[in-house]
Amino acid sequence: xxxxxxxxxxxxxxxxxxxxxxxxxxxxxxxxxxxxxxxxxxxxxxxxxxxxxxxxxxxxxxxxxxxxxxxxxxxxxxxxxxxxxxxxxxxxxxxxxxxxxxxxxxxxxxxxxxxxxxxxxxxxxxxxxxxxxxxxxxxxxxxxxxxxxxxxxxxxxxxxxxxxxxxxxxxxxxxxxxxxxxxxxxxxxxxxxxxxxxxxxxxxxxxxxxxxxxxxxxxxxxxxxxxxxxxxxxxxxxxxxxxxxxxxxxxxxxxxxxxxxxxxxxxxxxxxxxxxxxxxxxxxxxxxxxxxxxxxxxxxxxxxxxxxxxxxxxxxxxxxxxxxxxxxxxxxxxxxxxxxxxxxxxxxxxxxxxxxxxxxxxxxxxxxxxxxxxxxxxxxxxxxxxxxxxxxxxxxxxxxxxxxxxxxxxxxxxxxxxxxxxxxxxxxxxxxxxxxxxxxxxxxxxxxxxxxxxxxxxxxxxxxxxxxxxxxxxxxxxxxxxxxxxxxxxxxxxxxxxxxxxxxxxxxxxxxxxxxxxxxxxxxxxxxxxxxxxxxxxxxxxxxxxxxxxxxxxxxxxxxxxxxxxxxxxxxxxxxxxxxxxxxxxxxxxxxxxxxxxxxxxxxxxxxxxxxxxxxxxxxxxxxxxxxxxxxxxxxxxxxxxxxxxxxxxxxxxxxxxxxxxxxxxxxxxxxxxxxxxxxxxxxxxxxxxxxxxxxxxxxxxxxxxxxxxxxxxxxxxxxxxxxxxxxxxxxxxxxxxxxxxxxxxxxxxxxxxxxxxxxxxxxxxxxxxxxxxxxxxxxxxxxxxxxxxxxxxxxxxxxxxxxxxxxxxxxxxxxxxxxxxxxxxxxxxxxxxxxxxxxxxxxxxxxxxxxxxxxxxxxxxxxxxxxxxxxxxxxxxxxxxxxxxxxxxxxxxxxxxxxx
Numbered sequence: 001x002x003x004x005x006x007x008x009x010x011x012x013x014x015x016x017x018x019x020x021x022x023x024x025x026x027x028x029x030x031x032x033x034x035x036x037x038x039x040x041x042x043x044x045x046x047x048x049x050x051x052x053x054x055x056x057x058x059x060x061x062x063x064x065x066x067x068x069x070x071x072x073x074x075x076x077x078x079x080x081x082x083x084x085x086x087x088x089x090x091x092x093x094x095x096x097x098x099x100x101x102x103x104x105x106x107x108x109x110x111x112x113x114x115x116x117x118x119x120x121x122x123x124x125x126x127x128x129x130x131x132x133x134x135x136x137x138x139x140x141x142x143x144x145x146x147x148x149x150x151x152x153x154x155x156x157x158x159x160x161x162x163x164x165x166x167x168x169x170x171x172x173x174x175x176x177x178x179x180x181x182x183x184x185x186x187x188x189x190x191x192x193x194x195x196x197x198x199x200x201x202x203x204x205x206x207x208x209x210x211x212x213x214x215x216x217x218x219x220x221x222x223x224x225x226x227x228x229x230x231x232x233x234x235x236x237x238x239x240x241x242x243x244x245x246x247x248x249x250x251x252x253x254x255x256x257x258x259x260x261x262x263x264x265x266x267x268x269x270x271x272x273x274x275x276x277x278x279x280x281x282x283x284x285x286x287x288x289x290x291x292x293x294x295x296x297x298x299x300x301x302x303x304x305x306x307x308x309x310x311x312x313x314x315x316x317x318x319x320x321x322x323x324x325x326x327x328x329x330x331x332x333x334x335x336x337x338x339x340x341x342x343x344x345x346x347x348x349x350x351x352x353x354x355x356x357x358x359x360x361x362x363x364x365x366x367x368x369x370x371x372x373x374x375x376x377x378x379x380x381x382x383x384x385x386x387x388x389x390x391x392x393x394x395x396x397x398x399x400x401x402x403x404x405x406x407x408x409x410x411x412x413x414x415x416x417x418x419x420x421x422x423x424x425x426x427x428x429x430x431x432x433x434x435x436x437x438x439x440x441x442x443x444x445x446x447x448x449x450x451x452x453x454x455x456x457x458x459x460x461x462x463x464x465x466x467x468x469x470x471x472x473x474x475x476x477x478x479x480x481x482x483x484x485x486x487x488x489x490x491x492x493x494x495x496x497x498x499x500x501x502x503x504x505x506x507x508x509x510x511x512x513x514x515x516x517x518x519x520x521x522x523x524x525x526x527x528x529x530x531x532x533x534x535x536x537x538x539x540x541x542x543x544x545x546x547x548x549x550x551x552x553x554x555x556x557x558x559x560x561x562x563x564x565x566x567x568x569x570x571x572x573x574x575x576x577x578x579x580x581x582x583x584x585x586x587x588x589x590x591x592x593x594x595x596x597x598x599x600x601x602x603x604x605x606x607x608x609x610x611x612x613x614x615x616x617x618x619x620x621x622x623x624x625x626x627x628x629x630x631x632x633x634x635x636x637x638x639x640x641x642x643x644x645x646x647x648x649x650x651x652x653x654x655x656x657x658x659x660x661x662x663x664x665x666x667x668x669x670x671x672x673x674x675x676x677x678x679x680x681x682x683x684x685x686x687x688x689x690x691x692x693x694x695x696x697x698x699x700x701x702x703x704x705x706x707x708x709x710x711x712x713x714x715x716x717x718x719x720x721x722x723x724x725x726x727x728x729x730x731x732x733x734x735x736x737x738x739x740x741x742x743x744x745x746x747x748x749x750x751x752x753x754x755x756x757x758x759x760x761x762x763x764x765x766x767x768x769x770x771x772x773x774x775x776x777x778x779x780x781x782x783x784x785x786x787x788x789x790x791x792x793x794x795x796x797x798x799x800x801x802x803x804x805x806x807x808x809x810x811x812x813x814x815x816x817x818x819x820x821x822x823x824x825x826x827x828x829x830x831x832x833x834x835x836x837x838x839x840x841x842x843x844x845x846x847x848x849x850x851x852x853x854x855x856x857x858x859x860x861x862x863x864x865x866x867x868x869x870x871x872x873x874x875x876x877x878x879x880x881x882x883x884x885x886x887x888x889x890x891x892x893x894x895x896x897x898x899x900x901x
Contacts, residue, residue: 009059013069067097217297231446244426261356273409276446326359340397412439461510464493476584480545485576492568567882595879641674648682669700680710
């Protein structure tokens with residue numbers, strides 16, 4: 001089966017370039033393309049946005065007819081060609097007049113064709129060459145096709161040799177206009193010739209009984225779902241091809257129609273559903289129920305309208321007429337009546353029964369709504385036309401054909417159906433059921449395939465926005481990404497050259513393209529609306545924020561898992577993030593050894609205790625104490641205990657007591673108890689007891705219980721008894737009950753402590769520890785084919801045991817590329833074990849960039865072994881820089897943090 005001709009959307013600036021746009025569209029139609037042109041196919045009263053979005057959704061290429069008018073701001077043409085750049089990858093600028101300036105930067109990388117200054121023949125060749133990629137015929141057919149009810153457009157360019165118009169023929173024949181069709185124009189894909197047959201005769205020829213000798217279409221058993229335009233689905237964990245199919249209620253109705261056709265009665269059904277709702281797949285599944293002696297005819301070559309008109313009368317028994325996207329056949333005002341009348345004749349012809357006509361169409365204006373009811377008639381005066389012309393309904397036959405034969409396909413799956421999908425053996429259906437919003441499973445499956453393609457072919461600006469958004473999400477940022485942060489972060493993913501070439505409104509263009517819906521679901525990066533009813537009318541609206549499409553986020557998480565985070569990203573985070581976003585990104589920064597970035601983000605989030613803990617881990621206790629104090633002042637009383645515990649562990653008992661005494665309001669019961677518990681935890685119970693007493697005297701009865709437990713756990717049960725007795729008399733029933741329980745078992749050592757159970761080993765650990773080497777290799781090969789990243793790591797471990805370190809490192813690299821981040825640290829360990837410290841340090845640095853805190857400690861060891869003691873000390877105390885180097889000393893105090901904010 002030949003490929004279906006491309007649909008080309010011809011877009012222009014409007015009235016100043018109408019003549020050029022018609023000429024371009026005409027030449028493309030003559031070359032065999034389907035064309036969508038506003039002047040020809042859109043009617044007054046149509047919703048322009050709906051028609052535009054529909055054209056962009058269906059078109060495989062956009063021909064932009066460009067003149068200086070095209071880029072005038074008021075025309076907003078970037079909202080038409082912008083989405084095509086990102087979504088389709090094919091935009092053909094056709095320059096018809098010299099431009100005062102160069103093409104915009106985002107279009108400058110597109111190969112353009114310039115028609116101005118060329119004669120008509122040369123312009124035609126240049127246009128077709130640009131669209132088709134191969135040379136057209138060198139001579140024009142003698143009798144070019146005419147479009148009834150509109151004149152053949154004159155070439156607006158240089159040549160004086162004009163196309164002969166319909167009116168010219170009328171003038172030469174005494175006023176009688178003769179419309180003729182060229183050889184093969186209406187022949188479809190069967191090669192029939194219609195030599196200069198008048199159009200009305202070509203449409204209404206009497207039926208010929210030649211279907212028995214040369215049946216139309218292909219045997220039903222040879223059906224290819226993708227040639228029938230079933231959407232391709234994503235690939236997940238080795239599952240590919242068509243996903244498993246879940247039968248729904250509309251499928252049962254469709255199967256009943258198919259059964260009637262098999263029984264000998266011709267049938268027609270029109271499936272109505274939104275984009276990617278499963279219409280075509282439903283038809284495909286129903287067709288698989290037909291016997292092998294049935295055939296399927298899909299009329300589309302040279303285009304849908306001409307193909308069906310040419311061969312509809314040749315359809316024989318046991319044939320499926322496949323009218324996918326039926327608006328191409330039934331809403332064409334020029335041909336609709338003939339096509340619909342022909343289909344009705346076919347369905348009522350007992351001599352050709354049984355036949356099955358299956359169509360699909362979108363709901364809404366411009367599609368199925370046009371076939372539901374006859375539009376109200378204008379009066380002749382209102383329309384300014386003769387009354388007979390006004391009253392004629394060009395869709396009357398189509399309405400009669402469709403009425404009562406529509407079958408609506410639900411846009412989404414019901415909750416019960418979604419639960420059934422979660423039990424499927426197909427991992428793609430399970431993922432879709434768990435991830436698709438509002439039950440839109442088929443849209444998720446179809447759009448996911450497109451989303452990955454859009455990312456792979458995105459412009460630098462689009463890819464920068466997506467990479468920044470995905471990195472923010474994989475590092476822990478909440479799903480709503482504020483626009484100012486996103487724009488600043490995206491700059492980190494552009495080269496200097498790319499940045500210099502971007503126009504000032506680059507982000508508007510890129511975001512408009514990325515936000516365009518794909519297959520009925522949200523685009524790659526879309527504006528996140530606030531939850532309904534989330535703020536009152538008199539409250540200000542939240543700042544604009546964007547979200548990444550769920551499947552694309554999951555896909556790119558894996559792709560970018562090993563990629564370092566650019567320094568400018570962290571700069572953007574420090575500039576814009578606060579609250580939960582800053583807290584989450586601080587955790588990611590700390591895991592990557594970016595100690596200063598982590599501390600600043602925690603400070604911006606108000607997590608002052610976390611700043612203190614980070615500094616303590618860097619052996620900077622004195623720097624940490626002001627942050628613990630800041631946390632205490634901010635209401636975090638636990639910070640007192642943390643600070644005291646660290647001072648006691650550092651054998652600075654006197655400093656601990658003095659530090660506590662200096663805190664404002666430390667006599668409060670809870671703060672005193674936190675300090676006491678910290679001292680006791682560090683083993684300094686005698687130092688802690690006065691603080692427990694201070695807390696208890698100030699009304700914190702749980703301090704009595706804490707003191708008693710600390711004494712009992714250390715074996716000092718006799719001293720614990722009065723504390724338990726005091727706790728048992730407390731007003732707090734919980735404290736009293738626990739104390740009473742302790743008193744009843746005071747003879748048991750550490751009676752309240754329980755040992756945890758040992759976790760079960762992972763599958764890979766069981767296999768690695770228990771199987772012989774040969775079986776490990778077999779398992780690893782199978783797991784690797786199933787894209788389980790741990791497989792490569794297991795194979796690497798096997799190779800090390802065999803003494804093949806270099807091959808093991810290669811497998812570790814594969815494991816990391818598949819997403820097993822522990823492979824980087826593991827490789828560093830193997831190299832350190834054999835004294836290859838420089839290489840080990842390199843692997844550790846990569847592991848740290850991926851978030852391995854263990855690798856950070858091994859990196860310090862590597863530096864010490866290499867004799868780089870100062871670097872080792874700096875790395876331990878100050879971490880890494882965002883650029884990837886070892887950081888030098890950096891001061892950090894609460895006042896400095898406030899200034900940074």
